[in-house]
Amino acid sequence: MTELRGDALRAAVVDALLEIAPDVDAAALDPARAFRDQFDFDSMDYLNFVTALHARLGIDVPEVDYPRLASLDGCVQYLEAAATRGAKNGPLD
Amino acid sequence: MAEFRMPSLGADMEGATLTTWMVRPGDTVKHGAVVAAVETAKGIIDIEIFEDGVIETLLAEPGAYVAVGGSLATYRSLSPGAVPQAATAVIAEPAPAATAKSALGPSSAAERPPMAAPAAVEAARAAAERRLVSPAARRRAAELKIDLAAVRASGTGGAVTLQDVERAAASATSAPPDMRTLIAQSMSRAKREIPHYYLATTIDMTAARRFLDTWNASHGVAERMLDGVLLLKAVARALEKTPELNGFWRDGRFEPSAAINVGVAIRLRQGGLVAPALQDTNREPLAALMRRFQDLVGRARAGRLHRAELTDATITVSSLGEGGVETLYPIIYPPQVAIVGFGGILLRPWCADGTIRAAPLITATLSADHRVSDGHRGSVFLAEVARLLQRPEEL
Numbered sequence: 001m002t003e004l005r006g007d008a009l010r011a012a013v014v015d016a017l018l019e020i021a022p023d024v025d026a027a028a029l030d031p032a033r034a035f036r037d038q039f040d041f042d043s044m045d046y047l048n049f050v051t052a053l054h055a056r057l058g059i060d061v062p063e064v065d066y067p068r069l070a071s072l073d074g075c076v077q078y079l080e081a082a083a084t085r086g087a088k089n090g091p092l093d
Numbered sequence: 094m095a096e097f098r099m100p101s102l103g104a105d106m107e108g109a110t111l112t113t114w115m116v117r118p119g120d121t122v123k124h125g126a127v128v129a130a131v132e133t134a135k136g137i138i139d140i141e142i143f144e145d146g147v148i149e150t151l152l153a154e155p156g157a158y159v160a161v162g163g164s165l166a167t168y169r170s171l172s173p174g175a176v177p178q179a180a181t182a183v184i185a186e187p188a189p190a191a192t193a194k195s196a197l198g199p200s201s202a203a204e205r206p207p208m209a210a211p212a213a214v215e216a217a218r219a220a221a222e223r224r225l226v227s228p229a230a231r232r233r234a235a236e237l238k239i240d241l242a243a244v245r246a247s248g249t250g251g252a253v254t255l256q257d258v259e260r261a262a263a264s265a266t267s268a269p270p271d272m273r274t275l276i277a278q279s280m281s282r283a284k285r286e287i288p289h290y291y292l293a294t295t296i297d298m299t300a301a302r303r304f305l306d307t308w309n310a311s312h313g314v315a316e317r318m319l320d321g322v323l324l325l326k327a328v329a330r331a332l333e334k335t336p337e338l339n340g341f342w343r344d345g346r347f348e349p350s351a352a353i354n355v356g357v358a359i360r361l362r363q364g365g366l367v368a369p370a371l372q373d374t375n376r377e378p379l380a381a382l383m384r385r386f387q388d389l390v391g392r393a394r395a396g397r398l399h400r401a402e403l404t405d406a407t408i409t410v411s412s413l414g415e416g417g418v419e420t421l422y423p424i425i426y427p428p429q430v431a432i433v434g435f436g437g438i439l440l441r442p443w444c445a446d447g448t449i450r451a452a453p454l455i456t457a458t459l460s461a462d463h464r465v466s467d468g469h470r471g472s473v474f475l476a477e478v479a480r481l482l483q484r485p486e487e488l
Contacts, residue, residue: 021362022246022247022251022395023245023247023362023363040362042360042414042415043319043320043321043414043415044319044321044387044390047314047317047319047387048387048391050314051314051315054313054314054315060313060314061314062310063306063309063310063317064310
């Protein structure tokens with residue numbers, strides 16, 4: 001379970017995004033806008049993105065929560081909450 | 094002595110640029126070993142040798158454009174009782190002038206002295222391992238006076254490919270012209286030569302969605318599945334009963350294929366699409382097929398497919414996914430004889446058991462070749478796809 005928060009977590013999410021879509025221009029990324037609208041993401045891209053987040057952060061996002069990962073802001077918000085929850089439940093996880 | 098030649102990676106390919114040698118003179122290679130990577134409009138493709146042997150001479154340098162059938166290397170065959178022959182003999186003996194054109198060396202591979210300098214091979218290998226800029230891209234960038242630092246890379250490991258350079262040069266257009274030309278050629282040929290017929294049916298995806306929701310809720314992200322894999326498997330299984338939709342039209346007759354290798358139409362980020370094959374689609378368990386599907390999409394988008402994946406598809410499936418469009422009318426990819434289209438899964442009224450309810454529905458279409466089959470067989474096929482999707486756990 002990741003200990004990253006805030007900007008570090010945001011950077012990790014962008015890294016995961018670039019792994020899936022190397023052609024994405026990180027500087028032009030609108031954090032509030034859905035990836036689907038910005039980069040033409042499809043369901044395979046989402047699955048790969050969630051897989052990359054899991055590999056980097058140790059957070060396995062359930063499928064029902066995918067809509068909350070639609071944008072960069074949404075990702076950071078959701079993952080911070082998930083990491084905090086996980087840290088409380090099991091600090092050695 | 095046998096010759097390793099540039100293979101044909103599809104009816105629409107005339108040649109390719111050698112990117113990397115994976116072997117050097119003196120290396121022993123096994124049947125099926127990847128010996129080189131070449132760059133085509135469809136990305137960087139690994140090519141294999143189809144005989145056991147010892148590599149003798151590398152005839153082409155990285156960066157050289159070699160026509161289909163042109164010599165790439167010579168090797169000594171180790172196959173028992175082997176007759177000296179080309180590894181992938183597509184053209185028996187091409188005219189030397191058409192064999193290779195390289196901006197660096199002599200115009201013909203036949204005239205060129207054997208490339209024996211290990212240092213050159215070593216340098217090429219080191220460059221390839223760093224995977225920063227393909228040699229072809231570097232040369233083209235120099236020709237076009239393009240600053241490589243400003244070119245966005247799409248290759249594996251962040252490599253700048255030839256296409257990236259071309260794209261940077263033609264910054265006004267989003268699709269690489271080579272890819273667009275290839276698609277236009279194939280589709281024009283299909284429209285000209287294949288007497289298509291078209292069928293469509295609507296399929297209730299309630300059972301399939303429920304199966305996926307249950308599976309995905311109880312499996313970690315690495316084992317989750319998408320709707321697409323159910324569609325691919327259902328098509329492959331249905332083809333077992335309608336073999337006249339699976340195979341090739343060649344030399345004026347139908348060649349059915351025993352193997353069912355479904356080609357998957359994959360949209361590329363830079364525009365265009367490729368349809369590489371998932372070999373033996375009908376035989377693989379769903380979960381394993383999903384991982385191969387995922388891997389295939391990833392490599393297609395990174396421009397890193399294998400030769401067989403570009404040549405072995407016996408039918409194609411094109412799925413528009415969640416874009417919201419209901420029906421797709423696909424065009425057959427020659428020399429195949431059928432293509433299946435799926436629109437998006439949309440919530441629509443569905444009438445069953447005397448009631449109307451809202452259900453996730455998908456429209457499946459079939460375009461098939463009238464020289465081989467007719468509407469009746471096509472409808473048997475689509476009905477079987479629909480039936481299989483009602484029992485996803487048995488796929």
